[in-house]
Amino acid sequence: MTEAMHLVLIVEDDPSLQSVLCTLFEANGYRVVAAALAADGVRDARLYNPDAVIADLGLPDGDGIEVIRGIRAWSAMPIIVLSARVAESQRLTAFESGADDYVVKPFSAQELLARVRAVSRRHVRGALPMAILQLGDISIDLVGRTARGADGRVIRLTPLEYRILAVLARHRESIVTNATLLKDVWGPSRDDSGSLRVYIGNLRRKLEVNPNQPRHIVTEFGLGYRLLLDQEPEETVT
Numbered sequence: 001m002t003e004a005m006h007l008v009l010i011v012e013d014d015p016s017l018q019s020v021l022c023t024l025f026e027a028n029g030y031r032v033v034a035a036a037l038a039a040d041g042v043r044d045a046r047l048y049n050p051d052a053v054i055a056d057l058g059l060p061d062g063d064g065i066e067v068i069r070g071i072r073a074w075s076a077m078p079i080i081v082l083s084a085r086v087a088e089s090q091r092l093t094a095f096e097s098g099a100d101d102y103v104v105k106p107f108s109a110q111e112l113l114a115r116v117r118a119v120s121r122r123h124v125r126g127a128l129p130m131a132i133l134q135l136g137d138i139s140i141d142l143v144g145r146t147a148r149g150a151d152g153r154v155i156r157l158t159p160l161e162y163r164i165l166a167v168l169a170r171h172r173e174s175i176v177t178n179a180t181l182l183k184d185v186w187g188p189s190r191d192d193s194g195s196l197r198v199y200i201g202n203l204r205r206k207l208e209v210n211p212n213q214p215r216h217i218v219t220e221f222g223l224g225y226r227l228l229l230d231q232e233p234e235e236t237v238t
Contacts, residue, residue: 006120007031009050011041011067012082013059021054021082024109025116038062042070050077052116057083057094065097072098078119082107088222095177095223118173133169134230135207135216142166147207160185161203164196168217168227177224200225 008025012018013036022032033048035041038059045053045067053071057064068079081094084105091102100119103112133140137150145162147155157165167184168176178193186192200219204211218226 006051007033007048008116009041009044009048009053010034011038011053011055011059011064012036013056024113028113036060038064038066038070041067045071045075045077049075052078052080052120054080054082054112054116057081057085057090065093068094068097068099078116080112080115080119082112092177092223095175096179100174133165133227136209136230138207140165140207142169155206157203157206160199161206164199164203165227168225172227172229175220175223175226179224181224 006029008030010018010021010025010032012021012034015036018034018036022034025032033044033050035044036059038061041053041055041059044050053067055064055067059067064081064083068081071077071079078100079098080101080103081091081099082103082105083090083094085091086104094102101115103115131141131143133142138147138155140147140157142162142165145157145159147157149155163185164181167181171180178196181196182191182193186195200217201211204214204217208214208216216228218228220226
């Protein structure tokens with residue numbers, strides 16, 4: 001699929017910024033639909049079924065969170081929040097409502113393009129099962145529950161550690177909140193982020209070259225964790 005086939009929905013009420021965004025994506029081969037209201041954004045998402053949505057949080061007729069939740073009620077299409085709001089609680093609410101990424105204004109045009117490409121590609125391949133994880137020299141079979149280094153040595157992981165990896169792999173390269181990990185691994189009644197940190201630390205000691213500077217199981221402070229694989233490094237945004 002080429003970028004020329006991609007359709008982006010932009011939900012932004014600032015006319016000048018909306019124009020800049022439309023010009024940016026059209027100049028890079030995308031088709032663009034723009035909306036200035038939350039209600040129009042949810043409607044246009046259904047009408048056009050875009051490959052990605054870029055949504056502001058502050059909209060005249062409501063909060064952009066309503067756009068995210070409205071779309072998530074029926075679709076898993078990629079959603080990137082583009083907002084001047086920087087508070088951790090606001091970012092966390094966006095992710096827990098279903099946002100795939102969060103870009104703070106003012107923003108880099110090239111970074112925003114890279115993030116749209118990344119979430120679009122993850123969305124396409126996210127429908128594909130991932131049984132084998134490659135983390136550096138370590139290969140992990142999530143189905144067979146085996147892990148080996150390049151020299152063939154066996155790395156012993158506990159059942160809970162495999163379950164954590166499976167959840168991270170299902171959302172690979174996206175932020176997985178602490179709440180999601182706790183619910184999916186331990187169940188809806190579990191609220192123990194301390195245990196989660198312990199298990200993440202154990203996984204890093206077993207799977208990372210330098211557990212104190214992890215390359216694969218990365219902390220998103222105040223939010224959760226992100227699994228970065230040795231695949232398509234050009235998608236990584238710094």
